[in-house]
Amino acid sequence: MSLYIYDEIDQRVVDQRVAQYRDQTQRFLAGKLSEEEFRPLRLRNGLYVQRYAPMLRVAIPYGILSSQQLRMLAHIARKYDRDYGHFSTRQNIQYNWPKLEEVPDILAELATVQMHAIQTSGNCIRNITADHFGGVARDEIVDSFVWCEIIRQWSTFHPEFNWLPRKFKIAVNGASVDRAATHVHDIGLHAVRDDKGEIGFRVVIGGGLGRTPIVGPVVREFLPWQHLLTYLEAALRVYNRYGRRDNMYKARIKILVKETGLEKFRAEVEAEWALLKDGPNTLIAEEVRRVEARFTKPAYATLPENDTALAEKLAVDTAFRNWHQRNVFPHKVPGYAAVTLSLKKSGIPPGDATSAQMDAVADLADRYSFGELRVSHEQNLVLADVRQSDLAAVWEEAKKLGFATPNIGLLTNIICCPGGDFCSLANAKSIPVALAIQERFDNLDYLHDIGELDLNISGCINACGHHHVGHIGILGVDKNSEEWYQIQVGGNQGETKQGEIRPGVAFPGASLGKVIGPSFARAEVPDVIEDLITCYLERRDSEAERFIDVVHRIGVEPFKKAVYGKPDSKSPRRSRQLATA
Template sequence: MVSTISGVRLRVLQMYRYDEVDQRLVDERVAQFRDQTRRHLAGQLSEDDFRPLRLQNGLYIQRFAPMLRVAIPYGLLSSRQLRALAYIARRWDRGTGHFSTRQNIQFNWPKLAEVPDILAHLASVQMHAIQTSGNCIRNTTTDHLAGVAPDEIVDPLVWCELVRQWSTFHPEFAYLPRKFKIAVSGAEQDRAAIQVHDIGLQALHGENGEIGFRVWVGGGLGRTPVIGTVIREFLPWRHMLSYLEAILRVYNRYGRRDNKYKARIKILVKELTPDLFRAQVEAEWAHLKDGPATLTGAEVRRIEGRFTRPQYRKLEPLPLQYTQALAREPGFARWVGRNVHAHKVPGYAAVTLSLKKTGVPPGDATAEQMDAVADLADRYSFGELRVSHEQNLILSDVRQSDLHALWHEAKALGLATPNIGLISNIISCPGGDFCALANAKSIPVAEAIQRRFDDLDYQHDIGELDLNISGCMNSCGHHHVGHIGILGVDKQGAEYYQVSIGGAQGNEASLGRVIGPAFAQDEVPEVIARLVETYLARRDSEAERFIDVVRRIGIEPFRENIYGNTHQTREARAGQLAAA
């Protein structure tokens, strides 16, 4: 699977290594933020003036303490970097990190005065928290199987790094109307949710085999969920940056700034209409096209050359010890069926280490787990790993002959729950336990659902089902695109949960529809059980997934199976209350 650019073959890439300038800029950023923090603590920089600056360094002031969001650019981590994150968790946090839905990691307990030291430690391993928050261009995300997926058309990593550099400290776009998220995908199956990003770049080949991008704009979740629109079917690679610049400039100039809830680019695209928005971008681009931002083959090759490459061996696919173990151990076979993914190099596989064990907040990993996973990466996967937007860790280059040994080790670490794609692989934001924005808690709801479906046989029987939970309208838990979505809402000061079904991510992205009035926290597991019950009763075969059934029969049958009974309990409860 080789793509060509200016006649040069792009091979499987691993980690981008900073050059002197990359390192210097990150170091200078640490010094800049250290000075800003010092001035703030000395009373020379007010909270209002400091806030946008600290946000652009990933620092929120949260419910209990500051929260620091560290970028994991396009989800790639080396084992050394993961050990540094473990060290940060131990030294400056309470020993845990939370992997978010945007391929970032969050620490919930740092002290403001110590954040510059944390950033300096990150810089020492070529990491940073630059633009992980604030109204600027955020961390670029991509397919967690980038480079290794068999269905890949173009490896997105080089393009992600080019976007990272272009967007880092872009002087014109640091104070946008609102945050701005770019995702890149290069495979047949979109695993980067490009249709629900401010800009989605879908890498593909043009007629002459040249690499280019289909450009999606104006997708997003949040309080106004929208599936993006294609504004350009094919953008040749050399124009990638000038075209991004044109889109961002139109947005920066004309995006709404009067109301933060209407300030995302999706609202501008909607209010102008996609056609008019496209016309404005094209008019702007006419001035920028072929200008100095035009990419060169030399630069693409230079960036490509700064990525390490896994030294794959020539391996027999499906070695005997592996197939025998599969036949012998159903537990192993089950894990392989859910958590092991096909690889484009024969004899290798990609492995998801699940951070969705029941009783552990989705996406959380302890410092000890991080260190242990770093060791696994060193021993089994060329010292590299990825973070998925589904909040799991991926070892992307494991020999099939090592899978059985890896499974045993992952099990001992609590990272081998065979639930990828299943109902208990819940995507969830940190929710009201940590986040100041949340209306409601997410983590206890996730746990209650995981407990309700604790029987793995039952989960496997239910099959593929994405369940996503957000603690508020900001939708960090991507509930709109869950096959089942749960949204925390505030009802007269009490925490309630609105349930939607029919959402999906990927190529067939769609937004879920709310099934009816919201539920109390303790009702949620039963409601989910009823939805699943309806699905199982109505599916025509095991091959028909939950989402397929919702699309075929609509939400009405699901609704009926729930509200009859829930209304009764409500009425009963109202009666009890009246009697009390």
């Protein structure tokens, strides 16, 4: 189950929104709507005015796309932009060069394939994000997409919650491993089952990154599914009424939870919920079935659990084996696998894809994965339903496209925001740092030897690149108008350890990184990363002990020493001779 197909009402909502936004744009261009008041209105439709041009963020609800939709995204890149798009950490796509006056036309084209830019920015409920392996992962407890869609509909143009103190992000995860970073969202929902097999949600409220990173606390251990919307409505109402509006840096719900205190906040939400519970917004089984029935369902063939030709190729082809090890994910249906197409090739800004690449991936999806694909919050594309017997062919095709870099989970699978090259908020550039690190660690054998490592880069404290939860996090800072980079280690987005998730059992949660010391100039960053890696390699027990495990075992001090404690730290760092290795 994966792609939700609109009914006529869903379609009318999107079509009428295009007309409404066109009217707003025309009034702005005619001088009837001030710049100041047009701003929050255009933001509610994903249009920022960036450093050099507007930026349009198009919603990809919970990261699912059809090949037809991806071709439309390619078409928009070609027709209205500079022939490429940027897949973001919120499973959306961003165009960096559209013309403000053409945005209504772009939206009209998107509406023809059931897409939109509704609430992709602004202080409202944003796109719902989810596990990019939803519906196919073997550790899945509950298919999260049905619930994502129910929340999407409830949150679309919610009249009461369209002018919140600050933006509001909801993530849903339905597996025993958290692949949706639910603990760093305003609300994180873990779909679980109770002892009787009934579906419900563990509700985490008040996590977040940005300048006050917080791992969100569990506010409710088990919320039966019928009460999902009334509980969300209660939480949002408490936030809308009492969230701070005097200081935008203290306006997220995490600050309300922190300043109110968890127990009191929980009591306030529960008190409001008590008055909404069992009211009209209480979900009913018919509605869940109706939404379920509107999702596409891949027509899986009956296949053997393991493909023998695949096993033979894996035995003899090292390059293929490397790719399979890193970029292929086990599937719950026998004979199938999920393939991650890496958008993290050395020399390309992380998450970027050209229109030609998008068209080619759409073709791959048609030929090998039931015409559907997904965007991961790690800014890659996923073909979720590939036959094992097709993996070798998909690998060959992905190589031609430059999407077969076998680096998923490895150091060069960098999460990176657009940074100072595009974003007007950024203190520093982030893409050149990512490119320099990818170049330094270009040797695949070395990369695989280092093993699993999340490296995340943000160009400013707003943390769009999720630097707090990278095993290594890099933050661009501004000192006297110069770009500097602060390094932290020990963060974890909470997905990498297998754990059991059910009511009353602690979740293997996210952790936040610690800053190792003073900042560095951009040119020094690859050397610093190399020092950290060397320190890790010298101290790990075995290959099974990952970078993050070593940091958690021995602490940050040895890493600090490795970076700052050299006898002559002012001299240029000795670079490891990777190229000749």
